[in-house]
Amino acid sequence: MTRVYLVRHGEAEGNLFRRAQGQYDGHITSLGEKQIALLTGRFRDVPLQAVYSSDLSRSVQTAQGILRAHPELEMKLDKRLREVHLGVWEDEPWGNIEHEGPEKLYYFNNVPEKWSVPGSESFDALATRLREVILELAAKHEGGEIALCSHGMAIRAILLDTLRREGREVNPGHGDNTSVSVLEVEGENIHAAVLNDASHVPTELSTLARQEWWKHEGSGELNNMxxxxxxxxxxxxxxxxxxxxxxxxxxxxxxxxxxxxxxxxxxxxxxxxxxxxxxxxxxxxxxxxxxxxxxxxxxxxxxxxxxxxxxxxxxxxxxxxxxxxxxxxxxxxxxxxxxxxxxxxxxxxxxxxxxxxxxxxxxxxxxxxxxxxxxxxxx
Missing domain, CATH: 3.40.630.30 (Gcn5-related N-acetyltransferase (GNAT))
Structure with missing residues (x-):
């Protein structure tokens, strides 16, 4: 069995500026840097064999935080760990997106398999590429422990896919920045052992604690201008x-x-x-x-x-x-x-x-x- 730590990046500009940034390459914020420093401490005693990251800079910088706890390792980039491509939504303010298409935003936040906009990647395609890369890397490091740095919707897609395959009626929700999910992989089977754990991040450094959109099933929040x-x-x-x-x-x-x-x-x-x-x-x-x-x-x-x-x-x-x-x-x-x-x-x-x-x-x-x-x- 291979243990896979699936890590969401630290807070990035899209989170702070309230803009939709999927494969748009936004930067880590000062709060994100603090979250990543806490992530370094979390992984200090984890016996990792490898660290992989999406090639987007916010994920790369997060992976660098994990590597500070494991200077003997080198980061490896894999584009399959990228965030979902948001099509015409890329770098649009969330407030504009909600105003122009509240139903689309509702689906994105709550029923992502029904979501699509012109030029976007489907949620099913997203889950498929995440599953593919996880199975491949888990097999490559069979019996070991590896960290994969990725993105919020990408992680949500593979968690939902895994839970449904396991027959578990569990909603993983939305992971906070630098949250860690643990997958146990054996052959073609993936078990979701830990979902979106951000216990290393105190409330005062949490991104989600400052936001309201994820606390209800509406499409967004009024403070998204x-x-x-x-x-x-x-x-x-x-x-x-x-x-x-x-x-x-x-x-x-x-x-x-x-x-x-x-x-x-x-x-x-x-x-x-x-x-x-x-x-x-x-x-x-x-x-x-x-x-x-x-x-x-x-x-x-x-x-x-x-x-x-x-x-x-x-x-x-x-x-x-x-x-x-x-x-x-x-x-x-x-x-x-x-x-x-x-x-x-x-x-x-x-x-x-x-x-x-x-x-x-x-x-x-x-x-x-x-x-x-x-x-x-x-x-």
Whole structure:
């Protein structure tokens, strides 16, 4: 018998930004790095013979955490351990997906064998390729113990397939980031011995503990915001009100604020790229505005963020990172390697937010009412 440890990757950008990332190659987050460090400790006393990983970077980085407990081993990559291909859903905000097709999202979360969208991989095909690679690697390491790093829906697919073959009416649910399932493989038989165990991750470092969508059988959750174009001139008032409120939040007053020059620039930005000027909605309520200057290349191959704005009602809810996710999505698709922005030295909360999310100060420039920190984040 071969013991197979099936490990979900640490928290990645798709989890944080609330975007659908199947075979889209998103990065591990700072929380994911902490989860992976705990995974290292979990595997320190497990006598592994081999460590395999999907070739997607979030899985590779997770496998590297296991290898820190076993420096004598080398990672081996296998594309069959990849996440399900999400077709037209790839890198779309979950809020948009739910708004445009709530039934499809319900199937994806609750009855995945009924789910499909244009260009996607079927759940049956996903389960088949996972079963194939698990049986092959288990036979290669017969009688040993191996770790396979993979992805949430891929792991769910093989667990459901295995449980049904065993005649067990058990719903494995959704595994947390770095959760570990244990499969016992003998010949063509797979037994699911442990399902989605994340006992090494305390609640304060759990990804699922911060989310609601998996706790009920609805299609999604209200905090998955959607992103739509902000149309000018039709929605000029939304834009100018947002910029004025952002200015007031950063500086404490509207001294020095002149709306017309900013509006004129916004019109140019919107014409330059279809995703450069967007409104962010929570349900049907305006939650924020994002503005990007896609024609400006600052500091080499860097994308410029003009405005990340949340309405006062939406602040301090952990939602702002989804706006950042939009900027990352746009500029990564354009081949940019980093993003930059200005933040007023008076905007202490803004500075703290950007630092928490991977920005560092690379300069300081003059501003209308206070100096502006120039901050940069690799993408």
């Amino acid at each position: 959607r992103i739509e174009p902000l149309l000018l001139p039709e929605e000029k008032e939304i834009y100018t009100d947002a910029y004025a409120d952002a200015w007031r939040f950063a500086h404490g007053n509207l001294e020095g604020f002149e709306p017309q020059p900013y509006y004129a620039l916004a019109c140019r930005h919107a014409q330059a790229h279809p995703r450069a000027l967007v409104k962010v909605l929570r349900g049907e309520e305006l939650a924020g505005v994002v503005e990007l200057d896609t024609q400006r290349i600052s500091g080499g191959n860097t994308g410029w963020i003009v405005l990340l704005y949340l309405t006062e009602k939406m602040r301090s809810r952990g939602l702002a990172v989804q706006l950042l996710g939009h900027a990352v999505s746009v500029y990564r698709s354009m081949g940019r390697s980093a993003i930059r922005l200005h933040v007023s030295t008076e905007n202490k909360k803004g500075i703290a937010f950007y630092e928490r999310n991977g920005f560092r100060q690379v300069g300081i420039d003059a501003g209308v009412s206070a100096p502006l920190l120039l901050m940069e984040r690799p993408i």
